[in-house]
Amino acid sequence: MTLQEIADELIVGCREDRARANLERLYAADAVSVEAMDMGGGTVTVGLAGIRGKHDWWEANFTVHGLTVEGPFVHGDDRFAVIFGMDTENKTSGVRRKDREIAVYHVKDGKIVREEFFYSR
Numbered sequence: 001m002t003l004q005e006i007a008d009e010l011i012v013g014c015r016e017d018r019a020r021a022n023l024e025r026l027y028a029a030d031a032v033s034v035e036a037m038d039m040g041g042g043t044v045t046v047g048l049a050g051i052r053g054k055h056d057w058w059e060a061n062f063t064v065h066g067l068t069v070e071g072p073f074v075h076g077d078d079r080f081a082v083i084f085g086m087d088t089e090n091k092t093s094g095v096r097r098k099d100r101e102i103a104v105y106h107v108k109d110g111k112i113v114r115e116e117f118f119y120s121r
Contacts, residue, residue, distance in 0.1 A: 001026075001110045002110075003074060003077055003078065003079075003080065003107050004072075004074065006026055006080075006105075006107055006110070006111075006112065007071070007072035007074060007080040007082075007105070008072065009022060009025070009026060010022060010026060010072070010082065010105065010112075011069050011071060011072055011082065013026075014067065014069045014082075014084070015067075015069050019055070020052070020055050023048060023051060023052060023055070024048070026111065026112050027048055027051065027111060027112045027113075028048075028108070028109075028111035028112065028113045029047065029048050030046065030047055030048075030113070031046075031047070031048060031051060031111070031112055031113050031114065031115070032044065032045070032046050032113065032114045032115075033045040033046075033050070033051050033054060033114075033115050033117075034114070034115070034116045034117065035117050036101075036117055036118055036119045037119065039057075041053075041054070041057065060091070061090065061091055061092065062088045062089065062090060062091060063088065063089045063091060064086060064087070064088055065087040065088065065089060065096070066085075066086070066087035067084065067085065067086055067087070068083075068084070068085035068086075069082060069083075069084060069085075070082065070083040070084075070085075071083055078106060078107050078108065079104060079105065079106050079107065080104075080105050080107070081102055081103065081104045081105070082102070082103045082105070083100065083101075083102050083103075084100065084101050084102075084103060085098070085099075085100050086098070086099050086100070086101075099119065099120065100119075100120045101117050101118060101119045101120065102117070102118040103115055103116065103117050103118075104116045104118070
């Protein structure tokens with residue numbers, strides 16, 4: 001897949017609640033995910049199994065009431081960014097929040113090899 005095809009599919013997959021299904025299709029087996037803050041499991045996750053585990057943790061702990069996805073914003077031939085807007089509720093505390101984050105995805109050999117998340121506080 002080309003950079004643009006990967007970026008477009010990631011966007012559509014997020015909008016259509018297919019982000020988990022797209023992990024196998026879009027990510028390299030040794031992909032790296034970097035969070036801006038430690039949510040209890042560290043800031044760096046290596047490998048597709050670990051990234052799947054992050055999705056498991058998210059789904060177990062948050063209800064998503066709304067999601068906006070802006071982009072993709074392509075940079076060169078190996079990166080793109082996405083702006084996510086989220087309306088979430090913590091399942092344990094019941095706290096509901098609206099947040100935005102920017103994700104930068106790095107692509108090599110037709111797969112996402114690194115994702116980095118930047119949060120707005």
